[in-house]
Amino acid sequence: MASTEQAVEQSTLQELAKRHLWMHFTRMSAYDQAEVPVIVRGEGCYVWDEHGKRYLDGLSALFCVNIGHGRADIAQAGADQAKDLGFFTNWSYAHPPAIELAARIASLAPGDLNRVFFTSGGSEAVESAYKLARQYHKVTGKPNKTKLIAREIAYHGTSLGALSATGITGLRTPFEPLTPGAHHVPNTNTYRMQPGITPEYFAESIAEKIEFEGPDTVAAVILEPVQNAGGCFTPPEGYFQRVREICDEYDVLLISDEVICAWGRLGEWFGAIKYDYLPDMITTAKGLTSAYAPMGAVIASDRVAEPFMTGTNSFTHGFTFAGHPICSAVAMANLDAFEREGVLQNVRANEPRFRAMLESLRELPIVGDVRGAGYFHAIELVRDQDTKETFTEEEAETLLRGFLSGELYRRGLICRADDRGDPVIQLSPPLIAGPEQFEEIEDILRGVLSEAGERMHVLGA
Numbered sequence: 001m002a003s004t005e006q007a008v009e010q011s012t013l014q015e016l017a018k019r020h021l022w023m024h025f026t027r028m029s030a031y032d033q034a035e036v037p038v039i040v041r042g043e044g045c046y047v048w049d050e051h052g053k054r055y056l057d058g059l060s061a062l063f064c065v066n067i068g069h070g071r072a073d074i075a076q077a078g079a080d081q082a083k084d085l086g087f088f089t090n091w092s093y094a095h096p097p098a099i100e101l102a103a104r105i106a107s108l109a110p111g112d113l114n115r116v117f118f119t120s121g122g123s124e125a126v127e128s129a130y131k132l133a134r135q136y137h138k139v140t141g142k143p144n145k146t147k148l149i150a151r152e153i154a155y156h157g158t159s160l161g162a163l164s165a166t167g168i169t170g171l172r173t174p175f176e177p178l179t180p181g182a183h184h185v186p187n188t189n190t191y192r193m194q195p196g197i198t199p200e201y202f203a204e205s206i207a208e209k210i211e212f213e214g215p216d217t218v219a220a221v222i223l224e225p226v227q228n229a230g231g232c233f234t235p236p237e238g239y240f241q242r243v244r245e246i247c248d249e250y251d252v253l254l255i256s257d258e259v260i261c262a263w264g265r266l267g268e269w270f271g272a273i274k275y276d277y278l279p280d281m282i283t284t285a286k287g288l289t290s291a292y293a294p295m296g297a298v299i300a301s302d303r304v305a306e307p308f309m310t311g312t313n314s315f316t317h318g319f320t321f322a323g324h325p326i327c328s329a330v331a332m333a334n335l336d337a338f339e340r341e342g343v344l345q346n347v348r349a350n351e352p353r354f355r356a357m358l359e360s361l362r363e364l365p366i367v368g369d370v371r372g373a374g375y376f377h378a379i380e381l382v383r384d385q386d387t388k389e390t391f392t393e394e395e396a397e398t399l400l401r402g403f404l405s406g407e408l409y410r411r412g413l414i415c416r417a418d419d420r421g422d423p424v425i426q427l428s429p430p431l432i433a434g435p436e437q438f439e440e441i442e443d444i445l446r447g448v449l450s451e452a453g454e455r456m457h458v459l460g461a
């Protein structure tokens with residue numbers, strides 16, 4: 001039981017949170033009556049709230065605590081580094097942790113992606129890659145190549161450049177006009193493919209868009225290996241190979257946005273390795289440090305970096321904290337743990353069981369589709385399994401915000417109920433999870449989704 005002192009502290013935390021903390025992407029008024037969920041501790045695949053209640057973290061916080069919570073060794077690496085050199089910048093200077101981490105990332109990245117430009121997170125990585133693509137074409141004599149092609153419903157971050165790549169209308173319109181020059185093509189949603197469309201069309205739509213915009217005006221294409229928003233859209237067979245050919249044909253750079261898909265999420269160091277393609281740049285963040293410290297990076301190919309390495313040229317761009325020595329040391333310790341403990345192997349070995357557990361939920365009439373790869377999966381919820389009829393906007397609101405999000409949390413499972421496309425539940429557990437956690441996830445999901453089906457009068461529920 002909580003002591004009086006703890007109880008006072010907890011209510012003060014609630015009060016202070018409600019008065020002063022501005023939570024991101026959050027309807028703050030939702031907490032006028034309800035409690036703010038305050039997470040105070042984590043260990044492995046679990047976290048605890050301020051009341052001591054335990055939750056299975058089925059989302060790795062936000063697709064990022066890949067190694068799991070509560071790792072003293074990773075925290076210690078940051079503390080040790082702080083004693084030696086708490087901070088120095090990468091603006092014209094280097095320090096051992098950033099140098100060693102850059103070399104290690106280059107050794108793990110595919111092909112000739114050997115040059116690492118650090119950032120403090122994912123949006124900064126996307127922003128940097130977009131700017132690098134523009135400046136690359138300027139220094140190589142094609143100054144009109146400035147446009148970026150991305151996919152509908154994809155999330156690439158929130159800073160104005162990155163937001164222009166983001167293809168989610170509701171996130172874009174409040175901030176328009178956005179950075180000009182970003183254009184969108186269909187994503188690889190094969191579950192809801194229009195009649196007459198084949199999976200080959202998805203790559204061809206990029207060629208069509210380049211032709212339409214004018215090849216001399218297009219700088220880059222940015223794609224996630226598995227698209228998060230919309231619910232874990234995987235690439236059809238041959239998709240990235242064809243996109244690579246198209247990019248080569250039009251001298252357009254291919255950016256693989258691996259803010260989520262790198263660092264074991266799909267069972268490989270990078271999504272580009274899993275799907276066997278070679279991008280010109282990879283953007284990454286999150287799992288690089290398993291989120292024990294904020295850090296991101298653009299990993300550029302030798303070809304993209306080369307023009308910036310000669311004469312008076314430089315990439316005229318930077319962030320004070322990028323390559324921070326403490327974050328770099330934390331990332332090294334995180335990657336050490338990945339290698340020592342066979343984290344990628346764990347994902348590969350357990351992926352079939354994870355998938356089979358989710359597939360078994362198709363027995364529930366509300367489950368329309370199960371898709372994804374590695375430890376990164378989505379369940380699409382439908383009104384009718386046979387016709388794939390989805391919910392109206394109001395129904396989706398009632399289903400996701402009015403019931404599922406709160407009920408899953410109440411029953412001890414943190415996952416994401418998302419309506420940025422059609423309604424989905426997303427799961428992305430720490431990469432150390434195994435059958436015990438899958439059973440727990442199934443137990444909670446089965447109960448909550450059955451009840452959701454009944455509440456929404458889903459056909460057959």
Ligand SMILES: Cc1ncc(COP(=O)(O)O)c(C=O)c1O
Nearest residue numbers: 121122123155156157257259260
């Ligand atoms: C694919 C992708 N790109 C970019 C971002 C932005 O990263 P951040 O929130 O670290 O700025 C995210 C965040 O989830 C993402 O999933």
